[in-house]
Amino acid sequence: MSVLLHLDQISLAYETPEGLQQAVGNFSLELEKGHIGCLLGASGCGKTTVLRAIAGFEPLRKGEIRLGETLLSSVGFQVEPEHRQVGMMFQDYALFPHLTVEKNIAFGLRRQDKSRSAKRVSELLELVGLQGTAQRYPHELSGGQQQRVALARALAPEPELLLLDEPFSNLDIDTRERLAFEVREILKQTGHTALLVTHNQAEAFAIADRIGVMRQGAIVQWDTPYGLHTKPADTFVADFIRREALVAQRAQAYLRGEAS
Numbered sequence: 001m002s003v004l005l006h007l008d009q010i011s012l013a014y015e016t017p018e019g020l021q022q023a024v025g026n027f028s029l030e031l032e033k034g035h036i037g038c039l040l041g042a043s044g045c046g047k048t049t050v051l052r053a054i055a056g057f058e059p060l061r062k063g064e065i066r067l068g069e070t071l072l073s074s075v076g077f078q079v080e081p082e083h084r085q086v087g088m089m090f091q092d093y094a095l096f097p098h099l100t101v102e103k104n105i106a107f108g109l110r111r112q113d114k115s116r117s118a119k120r121v122s123e124l125l126e127l128v129g130l131q132g133t134a135q136r137y138p139h140e141l142s143g144g145q146q147q148r149v150a151l152a153r154a155l156a157p158e159p160e161l162l163l164l165d166e167p168f169s170n171l172d173i174d175t176r177e178r179l180a181f182e183v184r185e186i187l188k189q190t191g192h193t194a195l196l197v198t199h200n201q202a203e204a205f206a207i208a209d210r211i212g213v214m215r216q217g218a219i220v221q222w223d224t225p226y227g228l229h230t231k232p233a234d235t236f237v238a239d240f241i242r243r244e245a246l247v248a249q250r251a252q253a254y255l256r257g258e259a260s
C-alpha cells in the first residue's frame with residue numbers, strides 16, 4: 001500500500017506571554033492510504049496541535065507535511081486549508097443549527113449543480129444510516145445522530161484525508177463505543193484515510209489500524225494495536241496501556257456495583 005500522509009520531523013510552537021513555547025518537536029509519521037490512524041495521549045501532549053497543522057491552521061517551525069506527492073506545509077510555506085483536500089470532524093458537532101440535515105451535508109458541495117449535490121447527499125445519508133432525516137434540524141437528532149451528520153458533511157466533498165478531533169467525547173460511553181465501530185465500518189466501506197485524535201484508549205483500539213502514543217509533543221510509538229500491546233517500545237507506553245486498561249476494568253466493576 002502507498003503512503004498518503006507524511007509528517008516529516010515537524011515542530012510547532014505557540015507564542016505565549018512567557019515567550020515561544022514548543023508544543024510538538026521532531027514529530028514524524030506515515031499513514032498509508034485507506035488506513036485509520038489515531039494519536040493517543042494525555043491532555044496537553046500536542047495531539048490537536050498536530051491535527052491543526054495538517055489541516056493548515058498552524059505554521060511549521062521545522063519539517064514538512066505532504067499528502068501523497070503534494071507538499072502542504074514547510075517552514076514559511078502553507079497551502080490554504082480549503083485547498084488541502086482535507087476534511088474535518090470535531091467533537092462539538094459544529095453543525096449549523098439553522099440548517100436542515102440535508103443543507104448541512106450539502107454545505108461543502110455549494111459549487112456542484114443542484115441535482116448532483118442532492119444525489120450525493122442522499123448517498124451519504126444512506127451511508128451513515130440516517131435516511132428519512134433530511135428535513136430535520138440538528139436539535140431534533142440525538143448526539144450520536146448529529147455526529148453521523150457531521151461525518152457525512154465532512155465526507156461530502158470527497159476529501160483525500162479525514163481528520164477527527166475527539167469526535168465522540170461528548171457522547172455517553174455506550175454511544176461512543178458503538179459509534180467508533182460504526183465510523184470505522186463506514187470509512188472502511190468507502191476506503192477513506194483518516195487520522196483521529198483521542199485520549200481514550202478503548203476508542204483508539206476500536207477504530208484504528210495504527211496508533212501513535214504521544215508524550216510531551218513527541219510520538220513515542222507508532223504501531224498496530226497488537227504491536228502496542230505485545231511489544232511496547234518503552235516503559236512509558238507499557239504503563240500507559242496498562243493503566244488505561246486498569247481504569248476501564250475498574251470503571252466497569254464500579255458500574256456493576258463490585259467496587260467502591
Ligand SMILES: Nc1ncnc2c1ncn2[C@@H]1O[C@H](COP(=O)(O)OP(=O)(O)OP(=O)(O)O)[C@@H](O)[C@H]1O
Nearest residue numbers: 014015016023042043044045046047048049050199
Ligand atoms: N493557542 C495556544 N497558545 C498557547 N499554547 C497553546 C495553544 N494551544 C495549545 N497550547 C499548548 O500546547 C500544548 C499542546 O496542546 P494541544 O491542544 O495540542 O494538546 P492535546 O494533546 O490536544 O490536549 P487535549 O487532549 O487536552 O485537547 C499544551 O501545552 C497547550 O497548553
